Amino acid sequence: MKKNILLLLVLAAAVAFVAWKLQKNKSELTAKAALSQVSRAHIPVEIVHPTMENLSTSLEAEGVFMPFKEMLVISETAGRVLEVFKDKGDWVNEGDLLAKVDDEMLQIELEATSANLAKLQKDRGRVANLIEGEAVSKSKIEEVDLGILAAEAKIKGLKKQISKTSLTAPMTGTIGLRFIERGSVIGPGIQVAAMANLQKLLLHVKVTEQDILAVKKGQTVQIKADVFKEKTFSGRVTNIALKADNTFNYDVEIEVANTSSRDLLGGMHGSAVFSLGFARQSMILPRRAIAGSLQDGKIFVVKNDSIAAEKTIEIGRQQGEKVEIRGGLALDEKVVLSGQSNLADGAKVKITN
Numbered sequence: 077m078k079k080n081i082l083l084l085l086v087l088a089a090a091v092a093f094v095a096w097k098l099q100k101n102k103s104e105l106t107a108k109a110a111l112s113q114v115s116r117a118h119i120p121v122e123i124v125h126p127t128m129e130n131l132s133t134s135l136e137a138e139g140v141f142m143p144f145k146e147m148l149v150i151s152e153t154a155g156r157v158l159e160v161f162k163d164k165g166d167w168v169n170e171g172d173l174l175a176k177v178d179d180e181m182l183q184i185e186l187e188a189t190s191a192n193l194a195k196l197q198k199d200r201g202r203v204a205n206l207i208e209g210e211a212v213s214k215s216k217i218e219e220v221d222l223g224i225l226a227a228e229a230k231i232k233g234l235k236k237q238i239s240k241t242s243l244t245a246p247m248t249g250t251i252g253l254r255f256i257e258r259g260s261v262i263g264p265g266i267q268v269a270a271m272a273n274l275q276k277l278l279l280h281v282k283v284t285e286q287d288i289l290a291v292k293k294g295q296t297v298q299i300k301a302d303v304f305k306e307k308t309f310s311g312r313v314t315n316i317a318l319k320a321d322n323t324f325n326y327d328v329e330i331e332v333a334n335t336s337s338r339d340l341l342g343g344m345h346g347s348a349v350f351s352l353g354f355a356r357q358s359m360i361l362p363r364r365a366i367a368g369s370l371q372d373g374k375i376f377v378v379k380n381d382s383i384a385a386e387k388t389i390e391i392g393r394q395q396g397e398k399v400e401i402r403g404g405l406a407l408d409e410k411v412v413l414s415g416q417s418n419l420a421d422g423a424k425v426k427i428t429n
Contacts, residue, residue, distance in 0.1 A: 118426035121415035123378055126407055129360045131395060135290075135350040137328070139281035141301070143272040143342045144331065147247050153177055153240040154263040157256050162269075164254050168245040174269060175256060177241040186234040193227035196220055249273035277332045277340050279311060281348050282325040286392065286402075290352040291316060291328055298349040299332050301340060309333070309340070311348060358392065359401040366391070366399060367416040375405070376412040376419050378427060384412065386421040 155177040162174045200220045253270040256262060279299060283291055293316055299309040315329035330348050334340045367374045373391045376384045392400030405411070410427070412419065419425070 118382065118424045119384075119415060119418050120428045121376075121378070121384070121419070121425045122413045122429045123410040123427055124362060124365060124413040126359045126361050126401060126405055126409070126411060128357055128407070129398070130357050131393065131400060135283070135287050135352055135393065136347050137281035137283055137350070138345065138347045139279045139330075141277045141279055141332070141340055141342055141344045141346055143249075143274055144276035144278055145247060145249065146252075146270070146272040146342075147249075148267050149174065149243065149246060149269040149271060151177075151243065151262045151266045151268050152264055153237065155179070155241065155261070157258055157260045157262060160254070160256060160258050162245075162251055162254070164251055166251050168248070168251060168271075170245055170248045172245045173242055174245055174251075175243040177243065177262065179238050179241040182234055182238050182241070186231065186238065189227055189230050189234060193224065193231065196224045196227060200224065243268055245271065247271060247273065249275075272342065274334055274338045274341065277334055277342065278314070279330040279332055279346055279348055281328050281330065282321075282323075283328050283350070284392065285320060285324050285326065287350070287352060288316070288326045288328075291350055295350070297330050299330065299346060300349070301344055301346040303344060304339065307339075359405065359407065360398050361401055361405075361411060362413060363394065363397045363399050365411050365413050367412075367419075373404070376416050377405075378410040378412065378425055381410075381427060382424055384419045384421065384423045384425045386419075 158176045158178050160175045162168055162172070168174070200217065204217060249271045250273070251269050252272050255267050255269060262268070291313060293313050295313045297311040297313060299311040301307065301309065309332050311330040311332040313328060314331045317327040320326050328348075332340065332346075340346075361375070365375055366372075367376060367386075373389045375387050375389055377387055379385050387404060389404035390402040392402045394400070412425070415425070
């Protein structure tokens, strides 16, 4: 009897515990649901209105310096390299001897062919005398003449091959790389060296369709190099692309004279400052108002003084801390200047300025 009572008490306690636990869980869920219904706090932001301003009469475009002229030295002959006369970093003039390839067999063949030509020329004299005495037919001298022509052609070809065993510089410049050593065996089409001329460089920049009409071939341009903060160089526009790329920008090529010590090197970053000769009035925003990169063109505007809305805009030139807005925004709109990192489309905001 006592065991039954004890069992009932244990069961009653278990039921009471389960009921208490269920009630507690229900209370917690109700509290969370009520919390989720509470409006989030308004995010504080600063705003700015776009303005209409005259952009500067100059345009700065960034680019990369490339050698004015660069070329690979290619072998046109086969054989073993007997001697190498120039090394990496050496300055050479067009036609300077870089290396010499073995031409012994070609020289031997040239001597043999030259001897054969001399014999044929003597034979022609003898045959001519015999023809006068009507001792041989005229066809005999024709055979000798053909032999002479063939020998002369072969000699010309051998001399050309021998000249190709002297590997010379195809341009004036500096040897950047050398791919052969004394004793190397090379063949036609093998790269011997790489050369570049850094007396001049080419700066390739991109200019927008709004400004390209102000850029003229032959125009003088001020050049800056990122590695030389205080030094400027002079450049001249040598080519303007006839067609825009996929981003509606035009490639502009600028020739830049290097210093006597060749301070500028290929691959360095630089910028060109063009004088446009006119001022253009445009809608302007501070760079800080752009959420993310200039390529994305995203901003937040405030609607009804309390709701943030994300917008995509078309961005033009950047001038210092100002950015040109070409489309997608009205002058009377309120643009978020700070606080964008905490915003999402539709977020509630509070204007603090």
